[in-house]
Amino acid sequence: xxxxxxxxxxxxxxxxxxxxxxxxxxxxxxxxxxxxxxxxxxxxxxxxxxxxxxxxxxxxxxxxxxxxxxxxxxxxxxxxxxxxxxxxxxxxxxxxxxxxxxxxxxxxxxxxxxxxxxxxxxxxxxxxxxxxxxxxxxxxxxxxxxxxxxxxxxxxxxxxxxxxxxxxxxxxxxxxxxxxxxxxxxxxxxxxxxxxxxxxxxxxxxxxxxxxxxxxxxxxxxxxxxxxxxxxxxxxxxxxxxxxxxxxxxxxxxxxxxxxxxxxxxxxxxxxxxxxxxxxxxxxxxxxxxxxxxxxxxxxxxxxxxxxxxxxxxxxxxxxxxxxxxxxxxxx
Numbered sequence: 001x002x003x004x005x006x007x008x009x010x011x012x013x014x015x016x017x018x019x020x021x022x023x024x025x026x027x028x029x030x031x032x033x034x035x036x037x038x039x040x041x042x043x044x045x046x047x048x049x050x051x052x053x054x055x056x057x058x059x060x061x062x063x064x065x066x067x068x069x070x071x072x073x074x075x076x077x078x079x080x081x082x083x084x085x086x087x088x089x090x091x092x093x094x095x096x097x098x099x100x101x102x103x104x105x106x107x108x109x110x111x112x113x114x115x116x117x118x119x120x121x122x123x124x125x126x127x128x129x130x131x132x133x134x135x136x137x138x139x140x141x142x143x144x145x146x147x148x149x150x151x152x153x154x155x156x157x158x159x160x161x162x163x164x165x166x167x168x169x170x171x172x173x174x175x176x177x178x179x180x181x182x183x184x185x186x187x188x189x190x191x192x193x194x195x196x197x198x199x200x201x202x203x204x205x206x207x208x209x210x211x212x213x214x215x216x217x218x219x220x221x222x223x224x225x226x227x228x229x230x231x232x233x234x235x236x237x238x239x240x241x242x243x244x245x246x247x248x249x250x251x252x253x254x255x256x257x258x259x260x261x262x263x264x265x266x267x268x269x270x271x272x273x274x275x276x277x278x279x280x281x282x283x284x285x286x287x288x289x290x291x292x293x294x295x296x297x298x299x300x301x302x303x304x305x306x307x308x309x310x311x312x313x314x315x316x317x318x319x320x321x322x323x324x325x326x327x328x329x330x331x332x
Contacts, residue, residue, distance in 0.1 A: 001025050001245060002320045003113030003327040005186075005223040006123045008242035010108040011138060011254060015039050019063060021054035024110065025327070026247045029099065030054045031108070034061040039108055040074045041099040047078075048094070072096050105129040106138075106256065107242065112327055124187075124221045128238050128258040135263040137271055140254045141279040145286045147224060147245035148294045148317070150253055153286050154226035154241060155218055155313060157192055158306040163281050168230075170195045176306040182219075188312040189219025189227075220313055222320075235261030239275065249292055253279065296321060 001024075009024060010031065019032040021044060028044040030053040042063065044053050051067030058064070062071040062079060071080035078094035100111035100118040105126035111118040128134055143150070153159070157176045160169035173195035182189050193213035215231040224244065230237045241255040257275050295301060298318060303311050320326075 001112065001327040002223050002317075002325045004111075004117050004121060004325060005113065006102070006109040006111050006118075006121060007224055007244070008107040008124075008254070009110045009244050012039075012103045012106055012108055015108060017058050019054045019056055019058065021052065023246050024112075025245055028052075028054075029110075030056075030063065031101070032058055032063060034058065034074060036061075038074075039101050039103055041101040041110055042072065042074075042076060043097040046070060047096060053096075070094070074098070107254075124225060126240055126256070128240070129256070131258070133263075134238075134258040134260055135268075135271075136256060136258045137268050137275075138254070138256045139272060139275065140252055141276065142250075142252050143279070143283050143287060144249055145251050145283075145289075146249060146293050147243040147251040149286055149289055149292065150243045150251045151220055151224065151226055152294065152310045152313060153282055154228065154243075155220055155309045156307075157190075157194070157216070157218070157309075159285070160194070163285055164278060168196070168278075178305060179308040181308055181312055183312070184221070186223075186316060187219060187221035187225075188309060188316075189217055190309045191215065191217040218309070220309075222316060232261070235259065237261075 007024065009022065015031050015033055017033050019030045022029045022031050029041050030044045031039060031041050033039055042053065046053055046065040046067065048065065048070055049067055051065045053063050053065055055066040056064045059071065062073055064071050069082040070078055072078055076096040076098040078090050078096070081088070081090055081094070084090070100115060102109050102123065104123050106129050107126070109123050111121065129136070158174070161171045161174040163169065165171045177192050179190040179192060194216050196214050212233065217229040218227065220226045224242055226241050226243065228239045236259070238258040239255055241253050244252045244254065246252060255275060257271055259271060262271070294314065296318065298314055
């Protein structure tokens, strides 16, 4: 993981005034809202005896430890120890670590790194979230992969004809044209034209007999976002995914699916099933990759022209390593 970035970690609608445990990079945090609807993030382990604050409650905008009832303000300061006598002082060490956290475009974003850099660091834009012409659904997928392998899988055009044959990959046309990489400061994308597979289900009603190649764009934004945009003859489909590293070998991929066709609620179930099917097809392949963690050495694995976007990701990753941006987090 890399410091001084905003990580998309959760859907906004899931965070309430009931404290919730959240794990990222093997670090346990507690997320909760105060009465003003603002989201807060704090270390989950109470500094007193290690109680889990996620099992506690929010009282007068303080999170209360379920073990001994210590009250912590949103800035982490302990303001009440019920077992103390009235004149007893609260130890100055009785403060909890907190983390910058914000909401934007339907996601909760957590800043990991130097706190004084949080306000100067931009949060990525998810423009499709605000397009009222698009129907959106969202979900999540849990799998035993390193999050960077999950990110690279989302950037891989060449695996579709083999892993996703019968879904959208066409095994009779596996060739990938030359990729023209479009770069941003901490991201990149590429566009290709892929030959579609024969349509199934609802899609066959919109498909033409002689279908043209499908314009497909995919890309990434550091540290943990990927996106896939498919321009179909009858509309567009966009999937944004935040890959959250639970630990070195566990990832939760939280995705948002936007479509400009079949915009009624009646089609949501089919859209959901199709999205999950893609992850399910990827699961056994990516979970079996070796090594499970992407090598830091750019020459450790062989690259061909179809891997240009993944190579761009690795180069940016290597640049962050050289800059000393690796993030160390205590397990708690």
